Amino acid sequence: MTSPVSPTIVRLGVRSVFGRRRGILLFLLPLVLVGLAVLVRVLVGDDLEAASDTLYGLGLVVIVPLVALLATTGVLAPEIDDGSIAYLLAKPISRHTIVVSKLVVAASCVLLFAAVPMLIAGLVLALDDPQLGAGFALGSLAGGLAYCAVFALLSVMTRHAVVVGLIYMLIWEGLLGGLLDGVRWLSVTRWAGAIIDQVTAEINLVEGLGTVYAVVATVIVVVAGTWLTGRKLRAFNLTGDE
Amino acid sequence: MSSPSERPGTAAPSAVIHDIGYRPYAGPRLGEGAVARSFFVTGLRNCFGLGRSGRSKILPMGLLGLMLLPALILVGVLVQARTLLGLDEHIVAYSTYPITTQLLISVFVASQAPALISRDLRFRTITLYLARPGRRTTYVLVRLASLTAATALLIAAPLLLLYVGGLLADLPLGRETERFLAALVGAVLLAVCLSCLAAVVSALTIRRGLAVAAVIVVLLVSYTVVTTIQGISTESGNETVGEVAGLFSPYTLINGLQVFLFDSPAATPTPPTSDAIGVAYLVATVVTVLGAVGAMLARFRRVSA
Numbered sequence: 001m002t003s004p005v006s007p008t009i010v011r012l013g014v015r016s017v018f019g020r021r022r023g024i025l026l027f028l029l030p031l032v033l034v035g036l037a038v039l040v041r042v043l044v045g046d047d048l049e050a051a052s053d054t055l056y057g058l059g060l061v062v063i064v065p066l067v068a069l070l071a072t073t074g075v076l077a078p079e080i081d082d083g084s085i086a087y088l089l090a091k092p093i094s095r096h097t098i099v100v101s102k103l104v105v106a107a108s109c110v111l112l113f114a115a116v117p118m119l120i121a122g123l124v125l126a127l128d129d130p131q132l133g134a135g136f137a138l139g140s141l142a143g144g145l146a147y148c149a150v151f152a153l154l155s156v157m158t159r160h161a162v163v164v165g166l167i168y169m170l171i172w173e174g175l176l177g178g179l180l181d182g183v184r185w186l187s188v189t190r191w192a193g194a195i196i197d198q199v200t201a202e203i204n205l206v207e208g209l210g211t212v213y214a215v216v217a218t219v220i221v222v223v224a225g226t227w228l229t230g231r232k233l234r235a236f237n238l239t240g241d242e
Numbered sequence: 243m244s245s246p247s248e249r250p251g252t253a254a255p256s257a258v259i260h261d262i263g264y265r266p267y268a269g270p271r272l273g274e275g276a277v278a279r280s281f282f283v284t285g286l287r288n289c290f291g292l293g294r295s296g297r298s299k300i301l302p303m304g305l306l307g308l309m310l311l312p313a314l315i316l317v318g319v320l321v322q323a324r325t326l327l328g329l330d331e332h333i334v335a336y337s338t339y340p341i342t343t344q345l346l347i348s349v350f351v352a353s354q355a356p357a358l359i360s361r362d363l364r365f366r367t368i369t370l371y372l373a374r375p376g377r378r379t380t381y382v383l384v385r386l387a388s389l390t391a392a393t394a395l396l397i398a399a400p401l402l403l404l405y406v407g408g409l410l411a412d413l414p415l416g417r418e419t420e421r422f423l424a425a426l427v428g429a430v431l432l433a434v435c436l437s438c439l440a441a442v443v444s445a446l447t448i449r450r451g452l453a454v455a456a457v458i459v460v461l462l463v464s465y466t467v468v469t470t471i472q473g474i475s476t477e478s479g480n481e482t483v484g485e486v487a488g489l490f491s492p493y494t495l496i497n498g499l500q501v502f503l504f505d506s507p508a509a510t511p512t513p514p515t516s517d518a519i520g521v522a523y524l525v526a527t528v529v530t531v532l533g534a535v536g537a538m539l540a541r542f543r544r545v546s547a
Contacts (some may be wrong), residue, residue: 022452027461036467044470044478054470063467070455077451162451163301163353165460170345 007180013105037121051125067143068147071109110144135199143192149225247414285388311331317407336425337506354441356453364448394433424504484512
């Protein structure tokens with residue numbers, strides 16, 4: 001094992017995400033975000049609260065996890081679903097290399113289809129305050145990476161990774177995260193919010209959550225999720241559908 | 243090696259087929275209608291995991307339970323604290339309930355629509371269905387009907403619980419019945435809209451996981467965008483923009499339609515106020531449903547049997 005990333009697996013991963021028009025959704029989501037940013041800008045003009053509400057409510061809570069989910073499951077789930085991952089696992093490649101290579105593809109998708117559009121949307125909403133866009137771009141990159149690691153682990157744990165991932169994302173992060181404040185200690189979106197608060201001085205998305213805790217927690221989730229996925233793949237069991 | 247007929251010495255073939263009494267089925271054969279009926283019932287049962295493995299019952303049954311839970315709590319509060327809080331109607335209106343629980347409804351539709359539609363395409367079971375009496379149109383319409391009925395049941399069950407609970411808590415019968423029936427129409431319309439959209443999206447891909455994600459993307463992103471626009475339009479005083487925006491998510495569309503048709507309490511910040519917008523909501527609903535059915539029919543015309 002020389003490099004932790006295998007270019008061949010990366011190339012196959014890109015094909016698996018974008019092949020046969022499957023990537024349309026990934027292009028659609030950032031377009032919606034930027035489109036809404038333009039509309040909000042036209043309707044309310046330069047308004048910091050509306051801008052951060054839009055970027056948080058649509059961007060960080062909905063678009064970022066969805067991009068991470070689509071990219072991660074697009075790269076891992078189909079192979080597991082039709083059993084062709086057996087051919088990949090039969091190669092003399094470290095399982096950790098496989099996972100890291102696949103996650104590189106997912107992370108690039110998050111960067112391209114979540115973080116960069118957030119920067120653009122932030123600039124559209126507040127052109128004279130590039131801090132806002134930069135903060136949201138950085139926060140969504142951190143949150144997106146953590147989501148990728150979580151969804152990768154889910155993909156190797158269950159065949160219904162998309163449904164389970166959606167339920168986690170909608171119910172835990174979305175519904176309970178909005179209702180119960182204590183969820184902030186265990187919520188990727190809230191951690192990303194805390195990071196954004198640190199970068200952008202004038203907004204306050206999350207109360208009572210230290211930036212250091214948020215950064216450390218995000219890093220732990222990314223590293224532990226990636227490592228556990230590789231470990232899980234070492235003793236992988238192909239099972240039938242339902 | 244030669245075949246028996248070419249064997250020398252046998253002049254005429256002496257083989258006989260004996261009738262040993264096997265009889266073909268001569269009873270009445272059920273036609274296309276019966277096929278469609280039983281297909282509908284199977285689809286409806288499958289949506290709730292009945293007739294499928296135990297693991298596929300967990301999600302739909304769990305969602306149904308979660309849908310009923312808030313209604314049960316609301317009825318409990320109504321019964322217990324009616325005099326204390328001076329309530330003479332439901333805490334959450336019937337027409338608002340589906341929009342409050344929209345996450346659960348979206349997950350249900352997104353997980354069950356591909357289970358009904360993508361899998362037939364992926365595992366080619368559609369070939370078997372099309373080999374029976376029954377045309378492609380019937381297949382498509384029956385699949386849509388099963389999904390719609392299942393979704394309508396999911397949406398209407400908590401409303402029924404609220405209605406019965408409200409009557410037991412001595413709310414006025416006439417008024418409650420009127421509101422409940424209006425909400426029931428809304429629930430059916432919402433189920434039709436959601437099922438048609440979800441079916442079209444999941445007929446586009448044979449990969450179940452991708453179909454689930456795609457349906458959620460369509461429902462969740464459209465709802466979030468619409469509520470963001472509506473919120474901002476009320477703040478900035480451009481209510482018309484919000485009213486028009488309501489056309490673009492099934493939840494806000496049907497809620498607005500209920501406000502227009504039955505004068506139900508609105509669940510969105512900008513319900514339709516003028517007749518013109520109300521008619522636009524009605525037209526948008528019809529166009530969504532007919533367009534989706536048309537797209538489904540066009541999609542399945544291209545499926546090779």
